[in-house]
Amino acid sequence: MKIIETSAGALTNFELLDLLRSRGAGKDASRAIATVSQSEFKVFDYLEGTVACNQTREIIDNFVAECQKFDLTKAEILNIVNIRPRNEPELFPLVEECEQRMEDKTEELVETITRILPPHPSQADEANEEAAEGEEETEPEQAEGEEEQ
Template identity: 45%
Template sequence: MKILKKNAGPLTNFEVYDFLQKKGASLDPAQRLMTTLAPSELTVFDYLAQTPASTQTRESIIEFTEKVKVFNLAKAEVVNIINIRPIDPVEAAPIIEEFTERMDDDRFGELQTMIDTVLPPRPEPQVPGEDSNTDAS
């Protein structure tokens, strides 16, 4: 792989998650035994698998970054919205600088609608020790 531009900007969690997947990271225990990834890389992958990054696509991120331009958000604010996928003003306020001055209820409602329609939903939280493939019969 050739680096085209050093420090081109911040990466979204999806880009890190996708990169680690391409390097062989997986949640499958059998594949994890054969990986050449460092334990720290697997730890990052495990964390990101529980965040919105695991359900996002490159296309949804590109579409969101194009549509969100109407809000005049800083690049860091957009990256944080993509990474965190806030679901209410309480989660969005720390992400967007001067939130109360820049986002009234209607404006945030528009942003929230865009987040909900363009970005995939958050993954379901995984409970440790609970197998999602078992049925309760």
């Protein structure tokens, strides 16, 4: 890896994942011929299991723009993007003096996070399973109602 500009700033997990993908990291069979070191593959594999795998540059840019009204620091926004808290208890450790600074805006911030940032892959799978279970439960009831008529 060639450093172009030192201390340019911290990267989100998505940006690091995007960098590794551009260098040839991936899950396919050509992985053995890529110009990525073994440790970089381990980082890639880890990041593929985090919320970063579902994010895009547009999503992050949109989220950063929305966060302007909450007066968050760059480090706080970075942590929120990387971790994607789902509720207030998960948000409090990421925002310094959250209760005093945010006052009644914490619910709005959590809503903004859940609306803009995509869920963790395991959360998306759980939501899909719950939706499928809900559909399965309604189908037999409809079938019974049709038989009676």
